[in-house]
Amino acid sequence: MPSSALHIARTGLEAQDQRMRVIANNLANVGTTGYKRDRANFATLAYQDTRVAGQQSSNETTYATGLNLGTGVGIQSTTRIETQGELATTGNALDMALDGDGYFQVQMPGGQLGYTRAGNFTRSAEGQLVTSQGYALQPAISIPEGATSISVAADGTVSAALPGQTEAATLGQITIAAFANPAGLKAVGDNFLTETGASGAAQIGVAGQGGRGNLRQGMLESSNVNVVEELVDMIEAQRAYEINSKMIAAVDEMLRNANQTL
Incomplete structure (x- = not known):
């Protein structure tokens, strides 16, 4: 479980890094004639089905809910926003x-x-x-x-x-x-x-x-980049990156404690 959490946090770091690239490109082109801003779209990665809902739990009953473990997140695509510039x-x-x-x-x-x-x-x-x-x-x-x-x-x-x-x-x-x-x-x-x-x-x-x-x-x-909106998105991406970094630190601490105990 801890090693899986490390992998998931790593995918979060990579996704937020790619989102920052999109935001940085938007801000770099704020003065580019006719430029249309891009937006990063996220998608969950494949799930691991440990237990499927509806599976037999006994001879007479079935599980009402499943046990699905996610494996992280990734950038699914980028969308060009076609709104009119000034x-x-x-x-x-x-x-x-x-x-x-x-x-x-x-x-x-x-x-x-x-x-x-x-x-x-x-x-x-x-x-x-x-x-x-x-x-x-x-x-x-x-x-x-x-x-x-x-x-x-x-x-x-x-x-x-x-x-x-x-x-x-x-x-x-x-x-x-x-x-x-x-x-x-x-x-x-x-x-x-x-x-x-x-x-x-x-x-x-x-x-x-x-x-x-x-x-x-x-x-x-002019470009349709809104600098204030991009800065807000940048702060949001930065905070998400920090949270995933803290997750890696927390899992690393859990592993260290487990090694010391065993």
Whole structure:
């Protein structure tokens, strides 16, 4: 029994350490554009059934309750919380934020599509809208040389004033990707997510339609990390870690007493 208690306490230490990693990552990304906080989900490990409820206790009776001994706890999964972050005005015409659900599409190296909430785009040497890493926004939007007064409508239509033209010319339309299960997207770093079997296939459509958010030009979405909430979770995890440490110390003392007595 004491050695089993040591193992259970060890699983508690490992689970709380992993939870602290999740919290630390949230706090580290409090200033990351479009970042969505993660939450650690716990699950009990397998139980040891010493006696099963309903098992025969005598020829005429059965046990009303069982004897099930747990073996500890583990991190079952992490859930990305998809709540909207605050929209901050930047005044940069190429900064965009999604006010609602959906993701920008980006062409990543190797031809894979990446999805992001970070709309801090810039213009490449060829005039194409790209991320800070140089990945092209999809569908591709090219801004001709000399274009001024770049405008992005709420539905993603991009237009600009071109030299020699009296009316603004339409340069293209930014479409938005939606997913049946956004929490199933895989985070790959650099603010990018990729499609998985759990997320379902990307459903491409116009901003503001089919539940997709509207585009806001000259704004960026802040992270949805609440620092106070994360600090409370950190204190809770720290206390749980301390309790499991004390359990190990208590079991160690029990073992020492048993050895001295025997």
